[in-house]
Amino acid sequence: MNNTLRFIHITDTHIGPSPEYVLRGCNTYAALDALVAYLNNDLPFTPDFILHTGDVAYDPDPAAYPLAQSLLCQFKYPLYTVRGNHDNPDAMRQILPNLPAGTGRLDYDFTVRDFHFIVLDSFGLIQPAGYLEDYQLAWLEKTCQSSTARSLVIVLHHLPIQTGVGWYDADMMIENHDALFAILSRFQKRIRGLFFGHIHRGSTTLRDGILCSSAPAVSMQLQSWPTQTDILNDTATPHGFNVVTLTHEQTWITQHHFGEGR
Numbered sequence: 001m002n003n004t005l006r007f008i009h010i011t012d013t014h015i016g017p018s019p020e021y022v023l024r025g026c027n028t029y030a031a032l033d034a035l036v037a038y039l040n041n042d043l044p045f046t047p048d049f050i051l052h053t054g055d056v057a058y059d060p061d062p063a064a065y066p067l068a069q070s071l072l073c074q075f076k077y078p079l080y081t082v083r084g085n086h087d088n089p090d091a092m093r094q095i096l097p098n099l100p101a102g103t104g105r106l107d108y109d110f111t112v113r114d115f116h117f118i119v120l121d122s123f124g125l126i127q128p129a130g131y132l133e134d135y136q137l138a139w140l141e142k143t144c145q146s147s148t149a150r151s152l153v154i155v156l157h158h159l160p161i162q163t164g165v166g167w168y169d170a171d172m173m174i175e176n177h178d179a180l181f182a183i184l185s186r187f188q189k190r191i192r193g194l195f196f197g198h199i200h201r202g203s204t205t206l207r208d209g210i211l212c213s214s215a216p217a218v219s220m221q222l223q224s225w226p227t228q229t230d231i232l233n234d235t236a237t238p239h240g241f242n243v244v245t246l247t248h249e250q251t252w253i254t255q256h257h258f259g260e261g262r
Helices: 028-041 064-072 089-095 134-146 166-171 177-190
Strands: 005-010 049-052 079-081 108-112 115-119 151-155 191-196 203-207 210-214 240-246 251-257
Touching: 028 064, 064 089, 115 134, 134 177, 151 177, 177 191, 177 210, 191 240, 191 251, 210 251
Parallel strands: 005 049, 049 079, 115 151, 151 191, 191 210
Antiparallel strands: 005 240, 108 115, 203 210, 240 251
16 A cells, blocks of 8 residues: 655635736736646656645636636646635636535545545635634544544645744734644644645744645745734745655655746
């Protein structure tokens, strides 16, 4: 049995209503188009799948999701997506693969070999912060408890931990993150990682023995200096993604960049 799982973590593509759409100086369509070409043609290995941790579109414009789908469907690998704070879950369900039918929040889970991925829709009550409803936390606890997989992986969009970066901690966090970790800490030995997006920056943090990892954005990167309070572009760092390798004993994450400046 193969005990190694390897996936590509991408996030924050922010596709707009047209290929010419520009967000904070970034043509997001061109950035995603370049990523598709890079992952399809230049990877020296075959990943098990691609994990997109949210903000497929910048705003839930009806024209944005078909445009995003026209690029995302070109990936040669399976794709799993998470709802971001800018996303419409019903629009995502209509055009993106591997998402459950239904309405409301986009919570689901899937298993690849002996790794159980639990995906939470962390859409917040007050934007751009995140929030998990009581029924979601109950579902998370029940799913972790009943899972027969050897390893668990938690996936959501919003920042789940404090960072010391002023604008992150003030506006981007899951409001009830303590309730989330009260559950996760019970299953810490089985959790191989918690993966998220939203902050437009690759990061790695350890809380309660749980590895929390964000990927750099496919669109533009944002500065994240300690105590920083203003939201500023990081023009020195190009588009990026993470390669995540999991075994049942360890997690290995490497950050990669594509496009100009890599």
